[in-house]
Amino acid sequence: MSEAVRDLFERYHACWADRDPDRIAALHAPDSIFHLHSGGKPARGRAEIRAAAAANFALVPDLTFELVNLRVGDDFWTVQWTLTGTSVVGNPVDVDIMDLVLVADGEVLEKHTYVDGVAMQAALTPPAV
Template sequence: MTAATRDLFERYHAAWEARDPDRIVELHTADSVFHLHSGQTPARGRAAIREAAAGTLALVPDLTWELVALRAGEDFWVAQWKLTGTSAAGAAVDVDLADFVLVENGAVKEKHSYVDGVAMQAALAPAEAGS
């Protein structure tokens, strides 16, 4: 991993930990794509990515990320995470997630997040049932 990619990874993860959609989108290219692969359509562009990030964070307000593994190159990183917290409906969240991130000119060009859909659906089901 180059120093620049590592720095971007650290700043990007810190923005997510801070639950700050504005800081998150500042680290994306203007034409970036954010795709949470759990049934949603990809968010394209900073405004849509900000909305998607805010929505994701609202689902689990106390979300924490434990880095399990990280592999990276000059223009990408792949990270495996363990996500934990409590859903907005009060259900426990304990979910595996893998991120594949492409970097261009020092910013996130594409972020693809692959989540354990069964575990996430179970954690969010109480919120959906009450809708």
């Protein structure tokens, strides 16, 4: 395992745990990609990545991450999380995600997040009246 990649993971995760889109974007390479694989297009470049992270935090303002599994290599990490919190519509969030993150020169090149779409949609659907 690369200690430099593990250190980048720790710093990057701290930005997500702190819900800080500016710090998240700063750890990405200028031409990086963040793709939340839930039907939307990838965010490209730091400005779009910052906006995408902020939009995600707006959906679950009290978002927390529970680490399930982490694997770190020389130029990547992959991590499984359980996300919890309360969605913007007031529903509980309990969603599994998997990240594949490619890195080089101390920066994130690509972040691909695969989400349990059924659980996320349930969390974001307003309660029936």
